[in-house]
Amino acid sequence: MNEFELIRRHFTRTAPQTVLGVGDDAAIIQPAPGCDLHVSVDMLVQGRHFFADVDPVSLGYKALAVNLSDMAAMGATPRWALLSLALPQVDEAWAAGFARGFFDLAARFGVDLVGGDTTCGPLTLSVTIMGEAPAGEALRRSGAEVGDDIWVSGRLGEAALALACRLGKVKNVPPEVLAECLQRLERPEPRVVLGLALRTVAHAALDVSDGLMGDLEHMLAASGVGGEVDLEALPTHPWLAAHRAQHVTLIAAGGDDYELCFTAPVSAREALAAIAEQCGVKLSRIGRITPDRGARLLDQNGCACPLDKKGYDHFA
Ligand code: ADP
Numbered sequence: 001m002n003e004f005e006l007i008r009r010h011f012t013r014t015a016p017q018t019v020l021g022v023g024d025d026a027a028i029i030q031p032a033p034g035c036d037l038h039v040s041v042d043m044l045v046q047g048r049h050f051f052a053d054v055d056p057v058s059l060g061y062k063a064l065a066v067n068l069s070d071m072a073a074m075g076a077t078p079r080w081a082l083l084s085l086a087l088p089q090v091d092e093a094w095a096a097g098f099a100r101g102f103f104d105l106a107a108r109f110g111v112d113l114v115g116g117d118t119t120c121g122p123l124t125l126s127v128t129i130m131g132e133a134p135a136g137e138a139l140r141r142s143g144a145e146v147g148d149d150i151w152v153s154g155r156l157g158e159a160a161l162a163l164a165c166r167l168g169k170v171k172n173v174p175p176e177v178l179a180e181c182l183q184r185l186e187r188p189e190p191r192v193v194l195g196l197a198l199r200t201v202a203h204a205a206l207d208v209s210d211g212l213m214g215d216l217e218h219m220l221a222a223s224g225v226g227g228e229v230d231l232e233a234l235p236t237h238p239w240l241a242a243h244r245a246q247h248v249t250l251i252a253a254g255g256d257d258y259e260l261c262f263t264a265p266v267s268a269r270e271a272l273a274a275i276a277e278q279c280g281v282k283l284s285r286i287g288r289i290t291p292d293r294g295a296r297l298l299d300q301n302g303c304a305c306p307l308d309k310k311g312y313d314h315f316a
C-alpha cells in the first residue's frame with residue numbers, strides 16, 4: 001500500500017459541512033456569516049508526548065482531543081481539522097486504529113477532516129483545528145479583572161499521576177485509581193460545550209495543558225493582573241486528595257489535564273452553578289484575581305506553597 005492508498009482508505013470520509021474536503025490541492029471551507037475563524041495547531045511526538053506502544057485508537061483520540069480543548073478554551077465551535085502524519089512505515093492496523101479514535105471523536109463534535117499531509121519519518125502527528133465563534137465573543141486570555149473569581153472545570157492531577165506511575169516516579173497507587181487516571185491521560189474529555197456556555201459569563205479562559213499554575217500565569221500576564229489559588233480548593237481524585245500534601249505538584253502543576261481555567265465576576269457565581277449543571281461538568285472556585293502580579297498557590301493558612309515546578313516546559 002502506498003501513501004495515496006493509505007489516505008484514501010483511512011483518512012478520507014465525507015465532510016458534510018465543508019465546501020471541498022480531502023482530495024484536491026486545498027480544502028475549501030466557509031465559516032458561518034458573522035463568525036470569526038479560529039485556528040490552532042498541536043504536535044505530538046513519540047517519546048515526548050506519547051509512548052511508542054500506546055494504543056493507536058487512543059492516540060487518534062488524543063491527537064484530536066487536545067485540539068478540541070483549544071477551541072473549547074476560546075469558546076469556539078470546532079468545525080474542521082487538518083491532519084499531518086509522519087509514519088515510520090505503512091502499518092494498516094495502526095492506521096485503521098488511529099483513524100477510528102480520531103473519527104469517532106470528530107463525529108461526536110461535528111468536525112470534518114478536510115485535508116492533511118502524509119510522509120515517511122519518525123512517528124509524529126500534527127492536527128490543525130479550525131472553529132468559529134461570533135465575531136468579538138471569543139474567550140481570550142487577556143480579559144481577567146481584579147476581583148474576579150478563578151475557576152477550573154473537572155479534576156486536576158489525574159493524568160499527571162498516571163504518567164508519574166508509568167515512569168516509576170510514584171508507587172503504591174491502587175490499581176483501580178491508576179486505571180481511572182490512565183483513562184484521563186489517554187482520553188481527556190474536551191470541554192467544548194462548557195467553553196460555549198462560558199462565552200457570555202467568563203472574562204478570560206485557557207485550557208490547562210501544561211499544569212495549572214504555569215498556565216494560569218500565562219492568563220494573568222496576558223491580563224496584566226495577579227492571582228491567588230487555594231490549594232485546598234483544587235479539585236482532584238479522592239485518592240490524590242487524601243495524599244494532597246505529597247502530590248501538590250502533580251495536582252497544581254502536573255499537566256495534561258485539558259480542563260478549562262477561567263475567571264468570572266463574583267456576580268456570576270449563580271449563573272456558573274447553572275452552567276455546571278447544564279453541561280454536566282463540575283466547576284470549582286479555586287481562587288481570586290489580585291492587583292499584584294504573578295500566580296501564588298496558598299495553603300490553608302494562607303502561606304505560599306512551594307512547587308517543584310510550575311508547569312511543563314519542553315525546553316526547560
Ligand atoms: P499535495 O501533493 O498537493 O501536498 P498530497 O498528495 O499530500 O497533496 O495529498 C492529497 C490529498 O490528501 C490532499 O487533499 C490532502 O489534504 C489529503 N491528505 C494527505 N494526507 C492526509 C491525511 N493524513 N489526512 C487527511 N487528508 C490527507
Ligand code: MG
Pocket residue numbers: 116117118
Ligand atoms: Mg502533501
